[in-house]
Amino acid sequence: MNERIAILIGDITRQHVDAIVNAANSSLLGGGGVDGAIHRAAGPELLEECRRIGGCPTGETRLTRGYRLPATWVIHTVGPVWRGGQHGEDELLASCYRNSLALAVQHGIRTIAFPAISTGVYGFPMAPAAHIAVREVNDFLEHDPSIERVVFVCYSQEAYKAYEAELNKPE
Ligand code: APR
Numbered sequence: 501m502n503e504r505i506a507i508l509i510g511d512i513t514r515q516h517v518d519a520i521v522n523a524a525n526s527s528l529l530g531g532g533g534v535d536g537a538i539h540r541a542a543g544p545e546l547l548e549e550c551r552r553i554g555g556c557p558t559g560e561t562r563l564t565r566g567y568r569l570p571a572t573w574v575i576h577t578v579g580p581v582w583r584g585g586q587h588g589e590d591e592l593l594a595s596c597y598r599n600s601l602a603l604a605v606q607h608g609i610r611t612i613a614f615p616a617i618s619t620g621v622y623g624f625p626m627a628p629a630a631h632i633a634v635r636e637v638n639d640f641l642e643h644d645p646s647i648e649r650v651v652f653v654c655y656s657q658e659a660y661k662a663y664e665a666e667l668n669k670p671e
Pocket of ligand 1: 512531532533534537551616653656
């Protein structure tokens with residue numbers, strides 16, 4: 501598996517990378533889960549910048565500064581709500597990863613940390629979500645040398661095991 505990809509169990513708000521990815525909602529006005537943690541750690545300026553952006557459709561991404569976070573940037577993306585798997589959820593989740601990496605390259609971002617997008621409040625099953633995440637990141641890195649390091653930041657042992665299983669699959 502690609503040596504530029506790493507997984508760890510931890511808090512994404514503590515990661516010293518160029519950009520962390522936020523699993524936001526379409527309003528971009530904050531919420532619970534990782535969205536809440538990122539806004540708490542970044543401080544009120546983050547919400548002020550998000551307000552000026554005015555929202556983000558599912559599957560797309562928006563860039564803001566990281567303010568009080570160790571990360572310079574936050575890439576906000578809106579994952580799909582799991583509705584049983586027959587409503588384009590897989591493709592929307594895949595586009596969250598692809599669009600986040602494309603936005604990173606556009607801004608010269610070289611190290612990026614992802615949470616397990618949509619696997620919390622939005623209910624996407626962990627194993628298929630990890631499969632999509634690892635597949636999309638790996639495909640992107642195969643065609644783009646500019647991203648130096650992608651870290652999947654897992655918030656539970658269950659998530660870590662799902663990502664580890666995907667990373668250890670034979671090519
Ligand atoms: N660091 C890393 N991962 C985290 C953190 C953290 N500090 N906090 C939570 N997570 C993990 C969760 O355990 C889950 O695996 O992030 C993953 C995504 O879960 P959510 O944060 O619930 O995000 P999501 O499922 O995409 O739902 C998005 O939740 O918080 C609201 O405003 C957000 O409405 C949006 C919805």
